[in-house]
Amino acid sequence: MKLPEAEQLLAQLTEQMRPQVSAQTALLGIHTGGVWLAERLHANLALSIPIGAIDVAFYRDDYHQRGLHGNARSSQIPFAVDGARVIIVDDVLYTGRTIRAAMNELFDHGRPSSVQLAVLVDRGGRELPIAADFCAHATTLPAAQMLALERSEAGTLSFRMVEK
Amino acid sequence: MNQPLSFQRNPQLNSNGELQHLLSIDGLPREIIERILDTAAPFTLVAEREVKKVPLLRGKSVFNLFFENSTRTRTTFEIAAKRLSADVINLNINTSSAAKGETLLDTVDNLAAMQADMFVVRHAASGAPYLIAQHLAATGRKHIRVVNAGDGRHAHPTQGLLDMYTIRHYKKDFSQLTIAIVGDVLHSRVARSQIHGLTTLGVPEVRVIAPRTLVPTGVERMGVRVFNDMREGLRGVDVVMMLRLQNERMQGALLPSPQEYFKSYGLTPEKLALAKPNAIVMHPGPMNRGVEIDSSVADGAQAVILPQVSFGIAVRMAVMAMLGGGGQ
Structure with a gap:
């Protein structure tokens, strides 16, 4: 399978989102790839509310099987969540469990007025009733393959295939 | 009693080198200490949120087993467990069973029978938390974790x-x-x-x-x-x-x-x-x-x-x- 072009998809995602965002839109990136994307989208869309970053380690549903995920980072949400119009940003949408964890954490910071989801790639394999509102590319990947977003020193985004 | 070999080597770590109990800093590899410090950093921010809790220990029972008085340590362990969503049971043993003559391990067995998931232990005798961890491992209950909250002159x-x-x-x-x-x-x-x-x-x-x-x-x-x-x-x-x-x-x-x-x-x-x-x-x-x-x-x-x-x-x-x- 040909790897999706991350930079190209980011440009498409930006144009998808442009008509739907406003000065009230707040982006919330999921560590790590989602934060990179949120930073780029924030600049592309000239948004004013600073981006938030979320690490879902404390909300994962596999904690009781697998323990605490290594390298938990701080979730930082620099805007008031109460009444906010939040778009959660992630690189790849798969089972939907990460998004569920992110929403659970988000609601422990307050009550947003709306929550949407933007992803570069939807790779299928959903296990929860979660769908993206903005998605640049949909495909179906076997469970043994994982798409990983990477960022070069110059800031260029690209995908790499990881075989499990 | 037969001890598993790994327990004799270092009861704090399992065969994959992961933390099972926290009994003393002595014997902890540098990576584990650093991982604890790294993991603590995001938890400092939980206290600043609207909901000062994360759901990790939801449905788990943490028993604060204090055979020696300590207001501050017990309170901070209690707050920590509650911010992880655990149910916390505080026992001041010096005023209850031990005063009636129950042994340490009998007390532990009784609390384990109440489906404890973790013991936080403060005891005047050095080695008491180690003894509890050893006893739990020897009796097939190694899923119950032990945290030393201060034992004698040994460790905190x-x-x-x-x-x-x-x-x-x-x-x-x-x-x-x-x-x-x-x-x-x-x-x-x-x-x-x-x-x-x-x-x-x-x-x-x-x-x-x-x-x-x-x-x-x-x-x-x-x-x-x-x-x-x-x-x-x-x-x-x-x-x-x-x-x-x-x-x-x-x-x-x-x-x-x-x-x-x-x-x-x-x-x-x-x-x-x-x-x-x-x-x-x-x-x-x-x-x-x-x-x-x-x-x-x-x-x-x-x-x-x-x-x-x-x-x-x-x-x-x-x-x-x-x-x-x-x-x-």
Whole structure:
């Protein structure tokens, strides 16, 4: 399978989102790839509310099987969540469990007025009733393959295939 | 009783090298200590949120098993467990079963039968938490975790870890530091945990400052320099870690009087001026003002004693979160 072009998809995602965002839109990136994307989208869309970053380690549903995920980072949400119009940003949408964890954490910071989801790639394999509102590319990947977003020193985004 | 081999080697770690119990800093590899400190950092922010809780230990029962009084340590463990969404049961054993003659392990068996998932143990006897962990492993209940909240003169690992966290927070890097531990080292489990932690993390110079009568014999073998003169010992240090004078553990004529002690070993502004100008002052609490520390130092700009308390909650959350998850 040909790897999706991350930079190209980011440009498409930006144009998808442009008509739907406003000065009230707040982006919330999921560590790590989602934060990179949120930073780029924030600049592309000239948004004013600073981006938030979320690490879902404390909300994962596999904690009781697998323990605490290594390298938990701080979730930082620099805007008031109460009444906010939040778009959660992630690189790849798969089972939907990460998004569920992110929403659970988000609601422990307050009550947003709306929550949407933007992803570069939807790779299928959903296990929860979660769908993206903005998605640049949909495909179906076997469970043994994982798409990983990477960022070069110059800031260029690209995908790499990881075989499990 | 047959012990699994791994338990005899290091009961704190499983065969994959993951933390199973926290019994002492002694024997913890540097990576585990650093992982605890790294994990504590995001927990410090949970307290600033609207909902000061994360769901990790939802549905788990944490038993605070305190055979010896301690308000602060018990309270911070209780807050930490509650912020992880655990159910917390506090037992002050010195006022209940033990007073009626029940043995330590009988008490543990009874509480284990109440579906305990974690024991946080404070005991006057060194090694009591180790004994409990060993007993649980030998009786097929190794899924129950044990955290040492202070045992005799042996160890107080979460206090040591929160001190490491505090130093890292203010000084960033351990590799250039000179650190002085001042006071009643002889009776102090805190000092032992601090020394193990600091040397494991690569602090090049750890000093112990105390009167001869309060220095344990052979402490130099732990990699510290001993000073009996406080002024000499404080010269050029980056961190001053004060210990509490343990009045309740003093027997015989170890000290002349609290006033005499303060004169020689109390931290005053004038003595603190011998340390580096940006040195921080730490104390595990509770403080004896006017005995080991002058009020103007305790309340001064260099004191980080109250941040230590806040960091202590995050560090205990990190330890319990690392212990409470999956994997045997």
